[in-house]
Amino acid sequence: MARVGVFVCFCGANIADYVDVPQVVEEVKRIKEVKFATEYKYMCSDPGQGMIRDAIIQYKLTSIVVAACSPRMHEKTFRKALSDAGMNPYLLEVANIREHSSWVHQKDKKAATNKAMDLCRMAVAKSIANEQLHEISVPVTKRALVIGGGIAGIQAALDIADARIPVVLVEKSPSIGGKMAQLDETFPTLDCAQCILTPKMVDVASHPYIELIPYAEVLELQGFVGNYKVKIKKKASYVNFKTCTGCGACWQKCPVKVPNEYNMGIDKRKAIYTPFPQAVPNKPVIDAENCTMLTKGKCGICKKVCLPGAIDYEMQDEIIEREIGAVVVATGYDMWDPTPYEEYGVGRFKDIITSLEFERMVSANGPTNGVPQRPSDGKVPKNVVFIKCVGSRDEAKGIEYCSKICCMYTTKHTILLHHKVHDSHAYVFYMDIRAAGKGYEEFVKKAQVDTGTTYLRGRVSKIYKKGDKLMVRGEDAQIGQVVEVEADLVVLATAVSAPKDNPELARLLGISYDKYGYLSEAHPKLRPVETAKAGIFLAGCTQAPKDIPETVSQASACAAKVCGLFSGDTMKKDPMVSTINNEYCSGCQNCVKVCPYGAIITDEVPVGHGIKDLRTVAKINEGVCQGCGSCVAICRSMAITLAGFTDPQIINEIVSI
Amino acid sequence: MNYTKQIQDIAAKLFAEGKIDVFVGYRMNGFDENQVPVLITDPQDVSKLVFTDKSVFNLVNYLKTDHTRRKRVGIVVKGCDSRSLNLMLTESQVKRENLYVVGICCEGVVDDAGEKMQNCTDCMVPDAVVSDEMLGTAVSGSGTLTYKKNADIVALAEKPLTERAAYFEEVFENCIRCNACRHSCPLCYCAKCCIDQETATLYNGANTTSAAFHALMTWSLHLAGRCVDCRNCEKACPSHLPLHLLHKQNESVIYENFQEHLAGVIPEDRGAFYKYSLKDPDDFIM
Amino acid sequence: MEAEVKDQLVSIEKPELIAPPNWEPVIMGILCNWCSYAGSDLTGTSRIQYPPNIRIIRVPCSSRVDPWFLIKSLQTTADGVLVSGCHPGDCHYISGNYFARRRFLVTKKLLNFVGFHENRIQFSWVSAAEGPKFAKVVNKVTEDIKKLGPLHLYKKENFEKK
Ligand SMILES: Cc1cc2nc3c(=O)[nH]c(=O)nc-3n(C[C@H](O)[C@H](O)[C@H](O)COP(=O)(O)OP(=O)(O)OC[C@H]3O[C@@H](n4cnc5c(N)ncnc54)[C@H](O)[C@@H]3O)c2cc1C
Ligand code: SF4
Ligand code: SF4
Numbered sequence A: 001m002a003r004v005g006v007f008v009c010f011c012g013a014n015i016a017d018y019v020d021v022p023q024v025v026e027e028v029k030r031i032k033e034v035k036f037a038t039e040y041k042y043m044c045s046d047p048g049q050g051m052i053r054d055a056i057i058q059y060k061l062t063s064i065v066v067a068a069c070s071p072r073m074h075e076k077t078f079r080k081a082l083s084d085a086g087m088n089p090y091l092l093e094v095a096n097i098r099e100h101s102s103w104v105h106q107k108d109k110k111a112a113t114n115k116a117m118d119l120c121r122m123a124v125a126k127s128i129a130n131e132q133l134h135e136i137s138v139p140v141t142k143r144a145l146v147i148g149g150g151i152a153g154i155q156a157a158l159d160i161a162d163a164r165i166p167v168v169l170v171e172k173s174p175s176i177g178g179k180m181a182q183l184d185e186t187f188p189t190l191d192c193a194q195c196i197l198t199p200k201m202v203d204v205a206s207h208p209y210i211e212l213i214p215y216a217e218v219l220e221l222q223g224f225v226g227n228y229k230v231k232i233k234k235k236a237s238y239v240n241f242k243t244c245t246g247c248g249a250c251w252q253k254c255p256v257k258v259p260n261e262y263n264m265g266i267d268k269r270k271a272i273y274t275p276f277p278q279a280v281p282n283k284p285v286i287d288a289e290n291c292t293m294l295t296k297g298k299c300g301i302c303k304k305v306c307l308p309g310a311i312d313y314e315m316q317d318e319i320i321e322r323e324i325g326a327v328v329v330a331t332g333y334d335m336w337d338p339t340p341y342e343e344y345g346v347g348r349f350k351d352i353i354t355s356l357e358f359e360r361m362v363s364a365n366g367p368t369n370g371v372p373q374r375p376s377d378g379k380v381p382k383n384v385v386f387i388k389c390v391g392s393r394d395e396a397k398g399i400e401y402c403s404k405i406c407c408m409y410t411t412k413h414t415i416l417l418h419h420k421v422h423d424s425h426a427y428v429f430y431m432d433i434r435a436a437g438k439g440y441e442e443f444v445k446k447a448q449v450d451t452g453t454t455y456l457r458g459r460v461s462k463i464y465k466k467g468d469k470l471m472v473r474g475e476d477a478q479i480g481q482v483v484e485v486e487a488d489l490v491v492l493a494t495a496v497s498a499p500k501d502n503p504e505l506a507r508l509l510g511i512s513y514d515k516y517g518y519l520s521e522a523h524p525k526l527r528p529v530e531t532a533k534a535g536i537f538l539a540g541c542t543q544a545p546k547d548i549p550e551t552v553s554q555a556s557a558c559a560a561k562v563c564g565l566f567s568g569d570t571m572k573k574d575p576m577v578s579t580i581n582n583e584y585c586s587g588c589q590n591c592v593k594v595c596p597y598g599a600i601i602t603d604e605v606p607v608g609h610g611i612k613d614l615r616t617v618a619k620i621n622e623g624v625c626q627g628c629g630s631c632v633a634i635c636r637s638m639a640i641t642l643a644g645f646t647d648p649q650i651i652n653e654i655v656s657i
Numbered sequence B: 001m002n003y004t005k006q007i008q009d010i011a012a013k014l015f016a017e018g019k020i021d022v023f024v025g026y027r028m029n030g031f032d033e034n035q036v037p038v039l040i041t042d043p044q045d046v047s048k049l050v051f052t053d054k055s056v057f058n059l060v061n062y063l064k065t066d067h068t069r070r071k072r073v074g075i076v077v078k079g080c081d082s083r084s085l086n087l088m089l090t091e092s093q094v095k096r097e098n099l100y101v102v103g104i105c106c107e108g109v110v111d112d113a114g115e116k117m118q119n120c121t122d123c124m125v126p127d128a129v130v131s132d133e134m135l136g137t138a139v140s141g142s143g144t145l146t147y148k149k150n151a152d153i154v155a156l157a158e159k160p161l162t163e164r165a166a167y168f169e170e171v172f173e174n175c176i177r178c179n180a181c182r183h184s185c186p187l188c189y190c191a192k193c194c195i196d197q198e199t200a201t202l203y204n205g206a207n208t209t210s211a212a213f214h215a216l217m218t219w220s221l222h223l224a225g226r227c228v229d230c231r232n233c234e235k236a237c238p239s240h241l242p243l244h245l246l247h248k249q250n251e252s253v254i255y256e257n258f259q260e261h262l263a264g265v266i267p268e269d270r271g272a273f274y275k276y277s278l279k280d281p282d283d284f285i286m
Numbered sequence C: 001m002e003a004e005v006k007d008q009l010v011s012i013e014k015p016e017l018i019a020p021p022n023w024e025p026v027i028m029g030i031l032c033n034w035c036s037y038a039g040s041d042l043t044g045t046s047r048i049q050y051p052p053n054i055r056i057i058r059v060p061c062s063s064r065v066d067p068w069f070l071i072k073s074l075q076t077t078a079d080g081v082l083v084s085g086c087h088p089g090d091c092h093y094i095s096g097n098y099f100a101r102r103r104f105l106v107t108k109k110l111l112n113f114v115g116f117h118e119n120r121i122q123f124s125w126v127s128a129a130e131g132p133k134f135a136k137v138v139n140k141v142t143e144d145i146k147k148l149g150p151l152h153l154y155k156k157e158n159f160e161k162k
């Protein structure tokens, strides 16, 4: 039979003034399981805790009720007191007679006392059904996987590796760097993107704790926090990176020319190529779709010219497996395709380009050597019209959200234009100028003064051709009139959109994504870098559009989370998790559907003793379960038990008053 | 509606081809006009099989037994039965590849008095939704399904609360806690039903009105969003409790608030409690 | 049985006839740990006063609430129940309250269908910051149930047992 000890606290006057504490003690003594009850000024103080310890030993108590403040205040304190007396800490229940009684019924001492008694009865009843629980410790594999090698992935990998935790960095393309490697100068300080990025890229390549796997994709992730297994497909590069010296003989001689993605197709690259001169790793890959040796078996020049003999046309995709404990997803963003803007003549007029194309043109290492040119005739443009919010904030044609970075980079573009073409003039059609950020508003104001750019507030309704010029017609809402601007070049600030393969990636990782394809964080305010799946974190634009400073902050935050997770050899977990009783489980798998964390998997067990046939049952991974109880309530046959909130505990509470 | 011949032929063929171990169908009970379910394992016995508008039971219930589990089974399903089969499939209780399903385009079955059953006059999905072979011509029109709210629950809902309370107290008082309702429901296949578990405090012991109230309320909520209105439970109840009232009440709330389709009509679709929508009603919550 | 029905009749129409003198209803409050329980704690720390009729049970999430908690409460100790969780979108466990919300609606309607006044089964979303709202909710539920009087349905055996 249970032997319960009850300790009622005065909390100085906080409880005692409004609840008749001695009467509560007398009342609980009448419950037959209560073998000891007492009162004290401050139960949470050292002498108070001492009383609990002594009574446990003296009265051989089997569970403890402390009637005091909210369990959210001192549950931990009292649990510790139990441990100190050699008792399992989870045999404690707290009756919240302060927040739930003395403080809220200050005008009616009798009622408050009655309620306090009931709360004690409930806690006593519940505690009788309490079971001994033990903290769960889950082993961790201290290695992190970073998916995506843009600035987000680079920063996260470096920060984690600097803490001496091994990192596997998987990048889809042949080089890390992401979109930032395509940028010229960056707002709001106009430092050159390459100058600040390439040293970091080199650090990644040479870091003893980073294993860089470029030209690769994640195929499969299994397991749970601290204990994932990942399968990575390393695409065949047809170049042996170990022997290749990166001399460049191959791509100089390769006869096949294809549009160069890095320069947004403005110039050409070869079928064997490194995406850009500063690429990391600085080794070429063969683009299997376009290499005539691989498609038709004709050519083979690169192999002939390669002195170290690094070219291998027979190379196959390779599957790499790694054990890891945490994942940082940093797959960045795509540029939104402006084709739906037919009235702008997108696709018909060559001299309409996107912002990233402009970025490449003004870039010193770009296809036009840093001076913008009209794609139609190569002339240097004088009048340039920038149109903002192309696709952004446009439910009809594009997407509802604000892409957040376009206002700032368009401002940057007006400055870059002004620097490169001194006698040029820029016009900006805009809806709003959103310049929230440190130094951003100042940057915009200064640019407007320095460049003399004409800002026109309104949407562009039509672009048509007049001679070799483009006529941009739009509304200037400030004067309420339709305006027309003659332009040599039109630059569209196209929206940022989620990477196309995010939904597929999310499915294989077991995390969620929003209606646009951005990966979802666990809580929009308080857990912005975690996903709902423990041990998987988000950095950069894959979660939502953001600029470089924000991307880097989030990446470092991910690193801090990963380091925190790996701070011990095992992770300690609250034992309040669910378990399934095989015998009662019918294998309907409804619980699998409701678990928000994917903690429930299926298992095969023998149908009965000595029978070979197997049947399917559900099984909860205690390392992943967060103890919400969703599965418990939907399991019809009550096969699931949530420790700390079991059915018997709750029934006892309900019927005890 | 008489498919006796066709079903006998199908069963004989399935046995001859060695495709099934057991066939679940109906036979005459041997003393009056009524039929009972039969599990046929001997090909000689296929001549016992019948199918008419007296084939009232939901045979899917027999897929729960050891005679059929993990065996290759031929089975006859009407519209409502087939929906429960769909749910059994979704909830991994049977494997589709182990079944040969004879679907009926059902014109409705009749009760002892020869009257068409209420669930049949109200039926919205008369043709089997899962089958390997269909018998009869499609009964459901091509038009969109309109939900018919059960007349009994509409009538009860209009009565004053106190009358309803009195009515149901009498209903629950008549329950003898035999659990026939649970045993006869194909969707009550749990390895160990909550009602049988040691958490006896839940039901407060055995045969009291209060215990019956608790058990039947819980039971009906376990069928909420899953019950297919086959009324096997009601047919089995020795005390003739109007069990459909509870199920139809839940079904109408679910249909009107969460999903515009009935349980088991969509393959892979789980009961309404195992999914949610952000648009679910919220106005009943303060 | 008859007497019980009569009780119920009278109690709904004229609570004072059936309610013993000084009768106070008991309301079973089932609150989720992260929002509503924290909110009720805040009501306390803010010293906002509310009627003393509610007895609070803490659960991790509103999704832990199996409908039988409500059924059991009503047929044993309570005259009414209040379940409270995090606002939609704020669930500590992401989606728990959405699953719970469906069950709550069906359970409430079913209990009402079999004879329980709808005000005996109430729900609220109370965030950890809504101390005042919690007091308001408890005020309303208590008033509603006082109007309805004691609940006797299906309690007879339990009373006899006591
Ligand atoms: C025109 C323009 C100008 C800009 N100018 C500025 C500026 O001046 N200042 C500023 O602060 N910001 C600027 N930005 C924003 C800046 O580009 C982003 O903030 C930054 O690049 C985001 O970095 P990221 O790592 O999240 O994404 P990305 O740079 O997109 O990197 C993602 C990486 O992940 C890889 N990847 C994708 N999917 C997978 C997969 N499934 N598996 C493996 N790898 C994958 C990609 O190949 C890529 O390398 C500008 C943006 C544009 C469009
Ligand atoms: S809901 Fe219950 S019976 Fe169904 S699989 Fe899960 S544990 Fe098993
Ligand atoms: S308690 Fe919650 S987190 Fe744990 S297994 Fe069940 S549904 Fe998943």
Ligand code: SF4
Pocket: B174, B175, B176, B177, B178, B179, B180, B181, B182, B216, B236, B237, B238, B239, B240, B241, B243
């Ligand atoms: S079959 Fe009828 S009598 Fe038997 S338990 Fe069910 S409702 Fe009660």
Ligand code: SF4
Pocket: A636, A637, A638, B182, B187, B188, B189, B190, B192, B193, B194, B195, B218, B219, B222, B223
């Ligand atoms: S009543 Fe509920 S627990 Fe019992 S068999 Fe049916 S579904 Fe399972």
Ligand code: SF4
Pocket: B084, B184, B185, B186, B187, B223, B226, B227, B228, B229, B230, B231, B232, B233, B234, B247
């Ligand atoms: S509860 Fe009754 S009517 Fe509903 S599916 Fe089960 S047996 Fe058929």
